Amino acid sequence: MKTKATSLDIAYQAGVSQSTVSRALRNSPLVNEETRKKVQALAKELNYKVDKNASNLRSQHTGTLALLLFEDPTSDDSMINPFFLSMLGCITRAAAKNGYDLLVSFQQLSEDWHADYEDASKADGLILLGYGDYVDYEAKLKQLSEQETHFVRYGSIEKGQTGISFGCDNFKGGYDMTQHLIKQGHKSFAFLGGADEHCPEFFERYKGHCQAVKEVNLTVNPNNQIDAISTEGSGYAAANQLLAQSELPDAIFCASDMIAVGALTAFQDKKIKVPEQVALAGFDDISVAHLTSPKLTTMQQNTKLAADILVESLIKKIHNQEIDSGLIPAKLIVRESCSR
Amino acid sequence: MKTKATSLDIAYQAGVSQSTVSRALRNSPLVNEETRKKVQALAKELNYKVDKNASNLRSQHTGTLALLLFEDPTSDDSMINPFFLSMLGCITRAAAKNGYDLLVSFQQLSEDWHADYEDASKADGLILLGYGDYVDYEAKLKQLSEQETHFVRYGSIEKGQTGISFGCDNFKGGYDMTQHLIKQGHKSFAFLGGADEHCPEFFERYKGHCQAVKEVNLTVNPNNQIDAISTEGSGYAAANQLLAQSELPDAIFCASDMIAVGALTAFQDKKIKVPEQVALAGFDDISVAHLTSPKLTTMQQNTKLAADILVESLIKKIHNQEIDSGLIPAKLIVRESCSR
Structure with a gap:
């Protein structure tokens, strides 16, 4: 027996x-x-208890990886933010390339997703993908870790975080873009995008921006940081708020391309020429960035590379190999929207 | 026993x-x-045989739907065609809204995917999504149907097809767009996109186009149908081929927005103005269509609606309710690229 x-x-x-x-x-x-x-x-x-430490099922191969997408406050009911959508596509590809199916599941941060996969033979490991506050989240990561669930995470990387995370080097990205703007001769700036702990990735981009501005003894005007979430509508509103409250700066750095696309429309509506009257920079290099007029200068997040790293790292973890968290550099893509 | x-x-x-x-x-x-x-x-x-007719497992609820994506010849190794990507996002959403996880799996048409899910408790039903030739495919649909696997399909709809399919009303879409072009005063046309049984959806769009042209006693010039697959590069090449071989027609109808975006770049490179010198129409209304300059006039495929119909129909099928195949109308979206 x-x-x-x-x-x-x-x-x-x-x-x-x-x-x-x-x-x-x-x-x-x-x-x-x-x-x-x-x-x-x-x-x-049968006195059955979920064995959190060494489920005999978890050591089986389901041939499936699970992608948990967390509800993104920036997306409405029907849309997935284009950056996420690109990640979803690339992770699907990367899983297939490595011989795995991908189980995609939408989750609310508040739900019991951390318990959901622990005993099930649903997947060999989890990829967690999503923006948001990590207050609740962190406790659940701890629990995943304690029950020895294999997982990797994509998002902001902070000290002391539980588990293995990958994410864009947002600080360096913000810094590099701002250096580019300064080299183009721009001296006054605005930043469109939330910049506090509730949007840690945008916040890092803003910190990098401020650092680059201060290094050349230019001034950061805190009134020119205007909150926006990653949608065209929010970018449009933020640009109009900027126009209403202050003189046009030389250059506007948008925390995401979606914000930049919305801002571009706002300027077109007001007959303000980009880049002649104001430079406009984005972040992400989503698929529309090279199709706007003018074409958008942006920091590219390499979603294909990020997906490959996430999937390959998770597979290593499943096979009990050591892996480390890491930052993925963003790459400056110079197009037309920031030249003087 | x-x-x-x-x-x-x-x-x-x-x-x-x-x-x-x-x-x-x-x-x-x-x-x-x-x-x-x-x-x-x-x-x-144990004399075990896969029971294709009434697996006791298939009647269980896994709470999972499987999406089988077939390799799209129009996409390279790293990219998913934007229309597919939008469908993937919307189906993920629709599954979540109905309380299901989504198992996403890339397949080759040649593989044994039709046998893969039959006995497994992987999913309650399948959604098949992909372009391509349906020669092999049809035999596999028959087998799925014989083994009573629950499935629905998105793509071209042809008479006598096995199983339940949904798809865009491509003929009507091609017809409606061409009527719009004719109303704008355009009299000569080109069609960029493959137009034979290997790309049945484009072919239907072309047939609708020809019908509308003939109805008003204008001429279809078969030399002005130039093959292209749904990528920017292919659209760019097709536009240049058209420029090399004949006079510029009044209007160019592209079988997809990706083709139109490529053609637009080709015309920009040659300093040919759209729509002043040539009208340019697309199909799909992918996310970039409203961001090009000029903004693209196109036929919108409502991917959110299509995803809802696929997921809800499959769930009905799982619960043994009757469902029927159906065409989903495309909607004319008039922007800037076709006006005289």
Whole structure:
């Protein structure tokens, strides 16, 4: 006799699949009440406990990686932010290239996603992708780590963070773009994008921007930092707010290309010429950046590289190889929107 | 004693998960040789046969839908065609909205994907998405249908096709766009895009175009149909081929926005003004279409609606409700690139 009951024992005795057992034990509404009660009764009878440390299932190969997308406050109900969408496409590709299927699941930061995959034979490991506050998040990362779930994360990287994270070198990106603007002869600046701990990636870009401005003894005007989330509409509104409150600066650095695209439309509506009257820079190099008129100068996040790194690192982790967190450099792409 | 062995019996006796059994029986390289041999021996011993008609597993809820993306000849190794990417994003959203995870898997048309999901408790149903020739494909759809796998398909719709398909009303889309061009006063035309059975969706758009041209007693010049696949590079090349071989027509109808974007760049390089010297129309309304200069007039495929229909129809099918194939109308979006 086995020393310890597994979800497979319950599945076998209940005559249902392992994933049904997993769902039934989590009171999932997808399992009907009768089955749920049967499974739960069997679990009790067999003294079944989810083994968080060394599930025999977790060591199996499902051939599947799970991508957990966290609800992005910047996207509406029907849209995925273009940067995320590009990451989704590249991660799908990278998983396929490495022989894995990809299970994509939308999550709310508040949900119990950290418990959801622990015992299930759903996936060999998790990729976490999403913006947002990491207050709740951090506790869940700790739990994932304690239960020895294999996971990697893409986003902002902060000291003391749990687990392995990859992310863009946002500080350096903001710094490099601002140096480029300064070299073009621009002396006064605005920054469109949220710049506090609630949007840590934009905040890092802003810090890099400020550093570069201060290094050449120019002035950062805090009134010229205007909050915006990564949508065209928000960029449009932020540009108009800037126009209403102050003189046009030489150059505007937008925390994302979507913000820049919205700002560009605002300037076109007001017959303000880019780059003749104001330089406009973005961040991300989403697919539209080379198609706007003027073509957008931006910092490129290499989503294909990031996806390859995430997938290959996770696979190493699954095979118990050591991996380290790391920053991925952004690359200055000079087009037309910032020249004097 | 049970009358018939299931994959659960094998999993239980071999001490592995069901998905490992499924993979082992398919000789997947993800299962080590020892396990594979053990599973295969047990399957033989238990006289296990994949039950294609009424797998007890298929009636279980995995809470997962599988999206099979077929390799698109128009995309390179690193990119997903923007229309597909938008569908991927919208299907992910639609699945989440309906309480399902989405398993995304890239497939080659030649692979045994039709057998891959039949016995596995991987997903409750399949969404098939992809361009291409349907010669091989059709036989596999038949097999899916015979084994009672729940599936829906997005793509071209042809008479006698197996299973439930949804797709854009490409003929009507091509017809409507051409009527618009005619109303703008244009009298001579070119069509950039493949127009034969190897690209059935473009072909339907071309047929609709020809119908509209003929109805008003204008001439279709077959030399002005130039093959292109849905990439900027191919559109650029096709536009240059057109310029090299004949006089500029009044209007160019591109089979996709990507082709139109490439053609636009070709005209900009040659200092040919759109729409003053030539009108340019696209198809799809991908996210860049409203950002080009001039903004692109196009036929919009509503990817959000298509994704909702695919996901909701598949869920109905899973619950044994009747569903029918259907065409989704494309919508004319008039912007700047076709006015006289």
